[in-house]
Each structure stands twice: as C-alpha cells, then as structure tokens.
Amino acid sequence: MYQTKSQKNYLWIFFTMFSVGLGQSLVFTSIPILARENGLNEVQVSIIFGFSAFAWFFTSPLWGRYSEKFGTRTIAIVGSLGYSANMILIVLPIVLFENGYLASWALFPALIASRLIYGLFGSATRPALFGYAGKISSEKNRAIVFSNLESGFILGTVLGPLIGAFFFRYTNTEIPFILFGLIGLAVAVQLNIRLRNTKDTQASISKPKKLNVRDAKVWPFIFVSSLNSITQAIIFQTMGFFIYDRLGYSTNDAAVFVSVCFGIWSVSVVLTQTFINPLFKSLKLMMLLGPVLSSISFITLIFSTEIFALVGTLILNGIGLGITRPSYNSALSLSQKKEFQSSAAGIMGSTLPIGHMIAPLFVGLYLIDFSYVYIFSAIICLISIAFTAVHPYILRSNAYK
Numbered sequence: 001m002y003q004t005k006s007q008k009n010y011l012w013i014f015f016t017m018f019s020v021g022l023g024q025s026l027v028f029t030s031i032p033i034l035a036r037e038n039g040l041n042e043v044q045v046s047i048i049f050g051f052s053a054f055a056w057f058f059t060s061p062l063w064g065r066y067s068e069k070f071g072t073r074t075i076a077i078v079g080s081l082g083y084s085a086n087m088i089l090i091v092l093p094i095v096l097f098e099n100g101y102l103a104s105w106a107l108f109p110a111l112i113a114s115r116l117i118y119g120l121f122g123s124a125t126r127p128a129l130f131g132y133a134g135k136i137s138s139e140k141n142r143a144i145v146f147s148n149l150e151s152g153f154i155l156g157t158v159l160g161p162l163i164g165a166f167f168f169r170y171t172n173t174e175i176p177f178i179l180f181g182l183i184g185l186a187v188a189v190q191l192n193i194r195l196r197n198t199k200d201t202q203a204s205i206s207k208p209k210k211l212n213v214r215d216a217k218v219w220p221f222i223f224v225s226s227l228n229s230i231t232q233a234i235i236f237q238t239m240g241f242f243i244y245d246r247l248g249y250s251t252n253d254a255a256v257f258v259s260v261c262f263g264i265w266s267v268s269v270v271l272t273q274t275f276i277n278p279l280f281k282s283l284k285l286m287m288l289l290g291p292v293l294s295s296i297s298f299i300t301l302i303f304s305t306e307i308f309a310l311v312g313t314l315i316l317n318g319i320g321l322g323i324t325r326p327s328y329n330s331a332l333s334l335s336q337k338k339e340f341q342s343s344a345a346g347i348m349g350s351t352l353p354i355g356h357m358i359a360p361l362f363v364g365l366y367l368i369d370f371s372y373v374y375i376f377s378a379i380i381c382l383i384s385i386a387f388t389a390v391h392p393y394i395l396r397s398n399a400y401k
C-alpha cells in the first residue's frame with residue numbers, strides 16, 4: 001500500500017493522529033465538569049471551545065498552504081507542539097485556581113487563551129499529515145490511507161476518555177493532561193527525526209486545486225455537514241453537565257462516567273463505520289437514515305434518567321453519526337472531478353469546527369431548560385433530512401447511487 005521506505009514514517013503519522021485523538025476526547029469530556037466545579041457555566045464553557053474552533057476554521061487552510069511552502073515535516077511538528085502545549089496549559093489555570101494562585105475573574109480568560117493555542121497551532125497537524133500521506137500513497141490506495149489515519153484519530157478518542165477515567169479515579173486531576181502533553185512532545189521529536197531529509201516532506205512547486213464553495217455541487221453538502229457538526233458539538237459541550245445535573249453524580253464520578261460514556265459513543269461510531277456502512281447499497285439511504293437516528297437519540301436523551309439509558313441513547317447517537325458523516329464526505333467526493341478531490345476533502349474537514357463555533361449560541365438553552373437544547377438538536381436533524389430529501393441537485397446527482 002505504501003512505499004517501502006515510507007512505511008515506518010506512516011506508522012508515526014498514524015500514531016500522531018492517535019495521540020491527538022487521545023487529547024481531544026480527554027479535553028471535551030473533562031474540561032466542562034472541571035470548569036463547572038470551579039464556577040463557570042455552560043455558556044462560558046461553550047465560548048472556550050468556540051474561540052478555539054473559530055481559530056481552527058481560519059488557520060487550518062493556512063497551515064495547508066504553509067505545508068507546501070515550508071514542508072509537511074515542519075508544519076506537522078508545529079501542530080504537535082501546539083497540541084502538547086495545549087494539553088498542559090488547558091489544565092494549568094484550573095490547578096492554579098484551585099490552589100489559590102489565580103483569581104476567579106482570571107480563570108475564564110485563561111482557559112480561553114490556553115485553548116486558543118490549540119486552535120491556532122494544533123490545527124497544523126491534520127493538513128500536514130494528510131498532505132504527507134497523500135505523497136507516500138498511490139492514487140489507488142489514497143482513500144484507504146486517509147481512512148486509516150482517521151481510524152487512528154477515532155481510536156484515540158475511544159481510549160482517551162477511558163485512560164482519563166482511570167487517572168481521574170486514582171490520581172490528581174492534572175496527571176492525564178500532563179501525560180498526554182508529554183506524549184505529544186515525544187511525537188514531535190520523533191516526527192523531526194523520522195521525517196528529516198525525506199523528499200516527501202519537502203515543499204511542492206505545484207499549486208493545489210481550489211474548489212468554489214458556492215458551486216451547486218459543493219455547498220449543499222457543506223450545509224448538511226455543518227448542521228451535523230452543530231449537533232455533534234452540542235453533545236460534546238453539554239454531556240458533562242447533563243451527567244452532573246441529571247444523574248446526580250459527584251464531580252469526580254461525573255468525570256469518570258463522562259469519559260466512559262464518550263468512550264462507548266466513539267466505539268459505536270467506529271463499529272458502525274466498519275461493519276454497518278458496508279451493508280448499505282445507497283448513499284441516499286445513509287444520508288437520510290443517519291439524521292433520523294440522531295434525532296431520535298436527542299429526544300430519548302431528554303428522558304434518560306439512569307446511566308444505562310444514557311449509554312443506550314449515546315450508542316444510538318453514535319450509530320447515527322457513524323452513518324451520516326461518511327455519507328456526506330462520499331457524496332461530495334463523488335460529485336467532483338479527480339483534480340478537485342483534495343480540495344473537497346479539505347472543505348468538508350472545515351465543517352467540523354463550524355459546529356463548535358456556532359454551538360455556544362444555542363447551548364445557552366441548557367440554562368433555561370436542559371431539554372430545550374436537545375429538542376433544538378433534533379430539529380436541526382429534521383432540517384437536514386428535509387433539505388436532503390428535496391434539494392434538486394442532490395436528488396439528480398450520482399451522490400445517491
């Protein structure tokens with residue numbers, strides 16, 4: 001599948017994506033609870049993630065271009081160092097506040113600043129590594145290589161909360177953050193060694209093809225994918241509060257259960273993409289069924305008052321997401337010519353931070369009544385279903401076949 005001399009390098013970029021998944025899932029599952037325990041509310045937590053997503057949205061395309069200008073190795077190292085710094089800095093304000101070294105008014109801006117580092121610099125990792133993977137793989141195997149890298153990230157999101165739950169239970173709060181930060185630093189060192197003096201990491205003189213996002217073959221898929229990212233962001237940004245408030249667990253127990261729940265959710269996504277999606281014969285069915293399952297999960301979430309009911313609901317939500325996301329990506333890819341495939345993948349990748357940018361505007365509904373934000377999420381899913389079912393280009397395109 002890969003050039004022989006690049007196989008070891010590929011394993012390291014796979015592990016880099018895995019390490020990023022570890023940290024991302026730990027932050028999303030634990031920071032909301034830790035922030036709430038120290039006086040921040042749901043809207044403030046959403047704003048913290050929103051600033052990071054906003055920075056990611058604008059800097060990720062820039063890092064992609066810088067990868068061609070300065071080489072993928074340099075930019076991948078920048079991303080790994082940004083990730084490593086964020087893992088340590090995101091928990092530092094909380095530790096300082098809990099020990100009386102940081103004023104209460106400074107906690108919120110300190111968390112924004114620390115998470116912003118990830119949005120500005122951590123966003124360099126993905127475009128650099130996927131650019132490198134594209135160079136060491138053949139056109140025939142490109143999709144397989146990219147899927148493997150995505151699997152590395154998802155595997156990290158599965159194990160991150162579980163590892164975090166163990167450390168939260170038996171050690172201090174900051175330990176898993178420091179551990180994952182050191183892993184990121186070790187990855188940066190290895191990337192510097194492994195990718196040094198390799199032609200595949202050098203700058204390219206060719207310019208990548210650009211895709212017009214206003215094209216009728218592009219924007220419909222961006223729209224529905226963005227709606228999907230909003231509902232996903234709402235789940236990530238509110239689940240910690242939901243377990244803490246609705247199920248009545250203590251802060252430490254809530255952190256553990258959030259980690260376990262998101263681990264189960266991630267497993268359901270992976271298993272769906274591995275075993276269920278290949279059974280579908282039509283993208284049309286996937287693009288409609290995925291949001292249907294997600295909307296049902298949001299409604300049942302409102303009535304989940306026990307941990308087992310919550311786990312079942314999250315599994316259903318994970319199945320819905322596992323069906324929906326690849327169907328949108330595949331639909332856009334099938335609607336584009338060969339020379340626009342990389343640009344199409346990059347555009348679809350930018351829809352994920354859109355959810356975390358917009359979600360804070362609606363997470364405030366949780367403060368009024370927790371059910372409102374999940375009813376809103378179900379409505380978003382229904383809008384996606386209706387748009388997909390009636391949009392004229394999607395109806396007549398090969399994306400449904």
